[in-house]
Amino acid sequence: MSARNLQTGRIARRFNALKAEGRAGLVTFLTACDPDYDTSLDVLKGLPAAGADLIELGMPFTDPMADGPAIQLASQRALAAGGSIERCLSAVRSFREQESETPLILMGYYNPIYAYGPERFCKDAAEAGVDGLIIVDLPPEEAEELLAHARPAGIDFIVLTTPTTVGERLPVVLGNASGFVYYVSIAGITGTASAQMSAIEEAVARLKAATALPVAVGFGIRTPEQAADVARHADGVVVGSALVQALAESLDGEGRATEGLKDNVLGLVRALANGVRTARG
Template sequence: MSRLQAKFADLKAQGRSGLVTFVTAGDPDMATATELVKGLPGAGADVIEIGMPFTDPMADGPAIQAANIRALAGGATLQKTLDLVRDFRRSDDTTPIVLMGYFNPIYSRGVDKFVKDAKDAGADGLIVVDTPAEEDDELCLPARAAGLDFIRLITPTTDAKRLETVMTNTGGFVYYVSVNGITGAGSATEDAVTNAVGRIKKATDLPVAVGFGIRTPEQAAAVAKVADAAVVGSAIIQRIETSLKDGKATAGTVENALSLVRDLAAGVRGARK
């Protein structure tokens, strides 16, 4: 059983939804990002999604774009991102880690080398938003062969035929993007999320995580009532940003972000009581 399978099985046994948290590797610097990632499980994160810094994060909104710029300016690289994962695994062998990013850096490194290195470092899954299902042989299938779950995004415009295609090689969980557009843009209604999750669950036995637009513990709790996990990224990134001074980490940067994660986790954990 993979870490993702074990985590969602444990959540189901507990009768609760999970919290998936997103941070960008190297934001605002690698040491601070590493300390933050290591603190996430204790703050209540069930799954950690780590962004691989890239110059053109097309699916991301202003907050995460700025995080990518800060990380790259601070010297973040794909190798250093993998090193962060490896460092995390020295003290935590149970919390699943999903690497999120874009195909260009992976292609530059070499797909076979990347998937092997990612697995060896301790990653459990990938979200690569610019690789369509029609091109699964490019990255998805090599990733699955290496033991990495390939997690697909489902949107409000994904029709039944497309959903069947996308689900073919999806693993780990399904990520439902609750609003059209970039990360951090707007929020979906509770009814819309409920209907979408129900539709997706008719097409797959995989857990369904819902993200985009979740900013508060109340919003996370509302999603947790109907989905297997709530995904929060931009709100955490903005907490990091507000603690910086001249773009650099301060003594309160890590705690500022972790305090929000604790609040979000409390909302998620109390949603089904």
């Protein structure tokens, strides 16, 4: 397998294109295999046309400690449906059969990757068409055993920063970053609160002074109006819990997909995309 160049990969190309268009990008999150493999894949394949500029695909995990109730339940549904790293990579391969340009990032926790084997995981992820990784619980001091294989495979390592990532800690966190920087706008779990816009604006300015990478903002963004507000300042707007909740509300009493699930989720994506795309006039 030949290494891919991170500077010319899909994530870099997409953010360069967004900058040329003068707008932010919409980054969507859904959990792989939620509520089942086929439904999840069908929705995944519909995301680019609905307006997703970049896609985060969650790897289901038994203990998603940074996530709120909506995404925790999504992981439980996905695991019950047979969700695994292998199934995630299978979905990516199927997605890539029809979509070659939209960046796809796997987001999750390190334990399943460690069990799978970091070298094998990065090789298989790159071959499937994965562009980046967000590993929530892997601090920079312990990231090298994954980075040593991700970098040669041409996979971006996207770091999380928070309102408390300041002072001497910030350059340590940013030292391993590529692709973009994900700013977690609240100190807490996903889907539970929203940050003040003034605080987001200040944080984005602080991060841009410290890195040349694009800055995407997530946690607590649920509506097209909130997405538009963030899009006026950030390079990317990440929406996860709201989409996962829309999916959950489209399940029947047995937790199975109803006929309207795909339209409900992609309809929200279209509304969010319109907010992001029109935010700067």
